[in-house]
Amino acid sequence: MVWQVRVPASVANLGSGYDALGLALSLFIEVEGGPAEEDGLVYEGEGELALSHPGESLLHRAWQAAWARLGEAGPPLFIRVQNPIPLARGLGSSAAAAVAGAALADLASGGRLGRDGVFAVAAELEGHPDNAGASAYGGFVIGYGPPWRALRLEFPEELLLAVAVPPFEVPTERARAALPDRVSRSDAVFNLARAALWPAALLTGRYNLLAEAAADRLHQDARLSLMPRAREALRAASEAGALAAFVAGAGPAVAAVVERERADRVAGALWDYAKGGQVMVLEAAGGYTWKEI
DSSP, X not given: OOEEEEEEEEEEOTTTOTTTEEEEEEEEEEEEEEEOSSXXXXXXXXXXXXXXXXXXXXXXXXXXXXXXXXXXXXXXXXXXXXXXXXXXXXXXXXXXXXXXXXXXXXHHTTSSSHHHHHHHHHHHHHTSSHHHXXXXXXXXXXXXTTTTEEEEEOOOTTEXXXXXXXXXXXXXXXXXXXXXXXXXXXXHHHHHHHHHHHHHHHHHTOGGGHHHHTOOSSSHHHHHTTSTTHHHHHHHHHHTTOSEEEEOTTSSOEEEEEEGGGHHHHHHHTHHHHTTSEEEEEOBOBOOEEEEO
């Protein structure tokens, strides 16, 4: 028996919604898993040189965490992975892997976790719900807790994400360490108002508000200091017609929301920043899918 799961990448924060807002992207890690005498891993794609042993695999950790949530020890699992999601770039690779591992356990247990349980396991491993919520449920999510919860909204089909992924990494731990321990009340109020604009603008079709919705005073300035030329990339995307531009998660990727007819132009404006890396134009995606073969 083999279980297959397909889990989307994601972009989190969207500027103002630090550790709260996320969006699933049409870039998918594909994982097959099945019973084995001992844990095994065949890993291809992004990060394959760094992740060659089951003991280093977040997939196996999520598998075990999911079984622990059910009050049982997880049996040995052999996993085969094809991963196109760049690691340590801000596109939710760890959350996608955590969702995949937990989803395999859900399949193996006969659906005893359900999608909500899979999300809860992944969010607990991540320590925040934004990427995990997007990978689990798809679309635009608002995450909150603990206990971790996520509310899903549809993302407009006429909007795309242009994403520039540079060739260098910024580990999430380093990006978080760059942030101040305290923020002012005025900055907190500023971000609360802008984060609230995101669902309002998307639900009403007032996309002209998205640039303001992405404005941030909590984390982006500190992180941009770790990302040479990223500030210029955000400016270039806006000048090329992006509706909003922001650091993708903890970076160093940057992302821009764009109408379909302007996607190529905005993507072209991001090429200089991504030199040696890649620029992708992606749609919003649904949550993880699965099947048993």
